[in-house]
Amino acid sequence: MRSGSRNTLIALALLAVLGLLAFWLLSMPRPLTAADIPRHTADAANGERMYQAAGCISCHQPSPDLAGVDASVPAGGAPLETPVGTLYPMNLTPDPETGIGNWTDLQFVNAVQRGLSPEGEHLIPALPYTSYVHMKPEDVLDIRAYLASLPPVKSPEHEADITALPLIRRGVGLWKWVGLDTTPWQPDPSQSETWNRGSYLVNGPGHCQECHTPRNVFMALDASKAFQGGPHPEGKGRVPSLRGLIERGRYTDAADLASALQYGEVMGYDKLSSGGMGQVQRNISQLPESDIQAIADYIASLE
Ligand code: HEC
Numbered sequence: 001m002r003s004g005s006r007n008t009l010i011a012l013a014l015l016a017v018l019g020l021l022a023f024w025l026l027s028m029p030r031p032l033t034a035a036d037i038p039r040h041t042a043d044a045a046n047g048e049r050m051y052q053a054a055g056c057i058s059c060h061q062p063s064p065d066l067a068g069v070d071a072s073v074p075a076g077g078a079p080l081e082t083p084v085g086t087l088y089p090m091n092l093t094p095d096p097e098t099g100i101g102n103w104t105d106l107q108f109v110n111a112v113q114r115g116l117s118p119e120g121e122h123l124i125p126a127l128p129y130t131s132y133v134h135m136k137p138e139d140v141l142d143i144r145a146y147l148a149s150l151p152p153v154k155s156p157e158h159e160a161d162i163t164a165l166p167l168i169r170r171g172v173g174l175w176k177w178v179g180l181d182t183t184p185w186q187p188d189p190s191q192s193e194t195w196n197r198g199s200y201l202v203n204g205p206g207h208c209q210e211c212h213t214p215r216n217v218f219m220a221l222d223a224s225k226a227f228q229g230g231p232h233p234e235g236k237g238r239v240p241s242l243r244g245l246i247e248r249g250r251y252t253d254a255a256d257l258a259s260a261l262q263y264g265e266v267m268g269y270d271k272l273s274s275g276g277m278g279q280v281q282r283n284i285s286q287l288p289e290s291d292i293q294a295i296a297d298y299i300a301s302l303e
C-alpha cells in the first residue's frame with residue numbers, strides 16, 4: 001500500500017473514532033440535580049388537575065390483559081404506536097415493584113421533564129417531555145403526589161420489541177440538542193391572567209403543539225409555524241391549524257370554543273375526535289370550567 005493511501009485510511013479511521021466520541025459525548029444524559037428541584041409541599045388536588053391537563057392517561061392506560069382494572073387507572077402496558085415502533089408506556093401507580101412507588105421525586109421529574117429514565121437512558125419523545133419541560137416543577141411534583149394517592153396496581157412492564165432501541169435512545173440524546181428547548185414557560189405581562197393561564201396549560205402540560213405545530217427537518221417543533229397544523233398522526237389528512245379559528249368562522253367566539261373543548265362532538269361540534277383529539281378533549285373536559293375557558297381564550301387569540 002502506498003503511504004499516501006495508508007495515511008488517508010488512518011485519517012479516516014481517526015475521524016470515525018472522533019465522530020463516535022463526539023456522538024458519545026454529545027448524547028450524554030444531562031439530568032436535573034437535587035438542587036434544581038424546588039422545596040415544595042405537594043398538593044395532590046392540583047396534581048390531579050395537572051394530570052388531566054397533561055393527558056397522562058391517554059398513553060398510560062391499562063393493558064387490555066389486566067382484568068378488573070378500571071380504564072381510568074394509569075396502570076400502563078397498553079401498546080402505543082410511535083415512529084420508531086410499538087412502546088408500552090409503564091405503570092404509573094404506586095406499586096413498588098412494577099410501578100413508580102419506589103421512585104424518588106428527582107427521578108420522576110427527570111423522566112417527565114428531561115426524558116431520562118432512572119438508569120439515565122434517553123426516553124423516546126413519544127412521551128411529550130418536549131412540552132412538559134416547560135412546566136413548573138412544582139406542578140410535576142403535584143402530579144407525582146396525585147399518582148401516589150392512587151391504589152397500587154400490579155402491571156408488569158412490557159418490553160418494547162424494537163431493534164437497536166439502545167442505539168435509538170443514544171440518538172435521542174443527540175437529538176435533544178436541537179429538539180429539547182429547556183426554557184421554562186414565561187408569562188406575558190401585557191396579557192390577562194386568564195390568557196396567561198391558558199398559555200401555560202396549552203404550551204406546558206397540554207402539549208397541544210406536539211400535534212398542532214409542524215416539525216422541521218430535525219423533527220423538532222418549528223417555532224416559526226407554531227399552531228399552524230401538521231401531519232395527521234393516523235396518516236390521512238392534516239391536524240388542523242389552531243390559528244384564526246374565530247376569524248375563519250370555525251367558532252363564533254372564545255366561549256363557543258370553550259364549549260367545544262368541554263363537550264366535544266356530542267354537542268354538534270366536529271373535528272374533535274380523530275388522531276388522539278378525542279382523548280385530549282375528554283381529558284380537558286375534566287378540568288374546572290375556568291381552566292377550559294383559559295385554554296379557549298388563549299387559542300382564540302392566535303391569529
Ligand atoms: C403521548 C403519549 C404519552 C403521554 C401523554 C404521557 N406519556 Fe409517559 N410515556 C410515554 C411513552 C411512550 C413512554 C416510554 C418511553 C420510552 O420507553 O422511551 C413513557 C414513559 C413514562 C415514564 C417512564 C420512564 C421510564 O424510565 O421508563 C414515566 C414516569 C411517565 N411516562 C410519566 C408520564 C406522566 C406523569 C405523564 C403525564 C404528565 C405522561 N407520562 C404522559 C408516553 C406518554
Ligand code: HEC
Pocket residue numbers: 202206207208209210211212232233238239240241242250270271272273274275276277280284295299
Ligand atoms: C395527539 C395529537 C393532538 C394533541 C396533543 C392535540 N390535538 Fe387538537 N387535534 C388533533 C387532531 C388530529 C384534530 C382533528 C380531529 C378531527 O378532525 O377529528 C384536532 C382538532 C382540534 C381542534 C378543532 C379544530 C377546528 O378546526 O375546529 C381544536 C380546537 C383542538 N384540536 C385543540 C387542541 C388543544 C387546545 C390541544 C391541547 C390541549 C390539542 N388540540 C392537542 C390532534 C391533537
